[in-house]
Amino acid sequence: MISLTHYLILSAILFTIGVTGVLMRRNVIIILLSVELMLTAVNLNFVAFSHYVNNPVGQVFVFFVMTVAAAETALGLAIVIALFRNLETVNVDEINQMKG
Amino acid sequence: MGLYDFMFYYLAAVAVITALLAVSRPNPVHAVLFLVPCFFHVAGIFVLLQAEFLAVIQILVPAGALMVLYLFVVFLFNLHEIKGTRATHRQAALAGIVAAAIVILLVVLAVNSLFPVPFPEQAQGMAADNTAAVGGELFTKFLFPFELASLVLLAVMFGAMVLARREDSE
Numbered sequence A: 001m002i003s004l005t006h007y008l009i010l011s012a013i014l015f016t017i018g019v020t021g022v023l024m025r026r027n028v029i030i031i032l033l034s035v036e037l038m039l040t041a042v043n044l045n046f047v048a049f050s051h052y053v054n055n056p057v058g059q060v061f062v063f064f065v066m067t068v069a070a071a072e073t074a075l076g077l078a079i080v081i082a083l084f085r086n087l088e089t090v091n092v093d094e095i096n097q098m099k100g
Numbered sequence B: 001m002g003l004y005d006f007m008f009y010y011l012a013a014v015a016v017i018t019a020l021l022a023v024s025r026p027n028p029v030h031a032v033l034f035l036v037p038c039f040f041h042v043a044g045i046f047v048l049l050q051a052e053f054l055a056v057i058q059i060l061v062p063a064g065a066l067m068v069l070y071l072f073v074v075f076l077f078n079l080h081e082i083k084g085t086r087a088t089h090r091q092a093a094l095a096g097i098v099a100a101a102i103v104i105l106l107v108v109l110a111v112n113s114l115f116p117v118p119f120p121e122q123a124q125g126m127a128a129d130n131t132a133a134v135g136g137e138l139f140t141k142f143l144f145p146f147e148l149a150s151l152v153l154l155a156v157m158f159g160a161m162v163l164a165r166r167e168d169s170e
Helices: A004-024 A028-053 A057-087 B003-024 B028-048 B052-076 B092-111 B130-140 B143-164
Strands: none
Touching: A004 A028, A004 B003, A004 B028, A004 B092, A028 A057, A028 B003, A028 B028, A028 B052, A057 B052, A057 B130, A057 B143, B003 B028, B028 B052, B052 B130, B130 B143
């Protein structure tokens, strides 16, 4: 029988995969993808609890999280484009100066 | 094992495997393409949790629009120089330890939590019409945050255009 704990564990695993991607990868695009994965894991928690307490407010919150995720992606990718145009690199360990 | 259990384990396994592949592939195009089936299977899990509206949104927005945006940006770059170099950061070993600690902590917390094992019976209420329930909450109790979200998206649209604009086009 599938319980809330199953969903919490799945969400924890997905979140940790996202954390690993953020900490391990050098490519800033894959780091943004990993942040997206972490937000998805959090959404999964919200939906599971919304189902558990039988209240749709949790799903409304997921709606707002998705809005913020879309905003984060658009702005992050715009910054990556500006960064690549100035420094010719997308690796985070080579981006080590404030001056372009 | 019933159909519900089987579907949960199938969707969870595929979501985890594709997520692992997405963060471990050296090629960013492969990473983006592996994240699309991952988001599709998370949408399937939303259906299992009777959140049909969010399942459709999950396919349309993160798996559809955002992944297309990522692909466009990846194609914009010259990837030849990125190939051949190592894909992981210097701090990868430390990052692995931190990630293992986080997953152990979260799983222990989830297993030892006080939530009773089965889901309560979902006969009435939100199970009847999920979209109407979510929309009813969104346009009454959460109307102000909803309008604020549209303002955020407007600001992001102008911000992204200003940030990605070429400097020499003045």
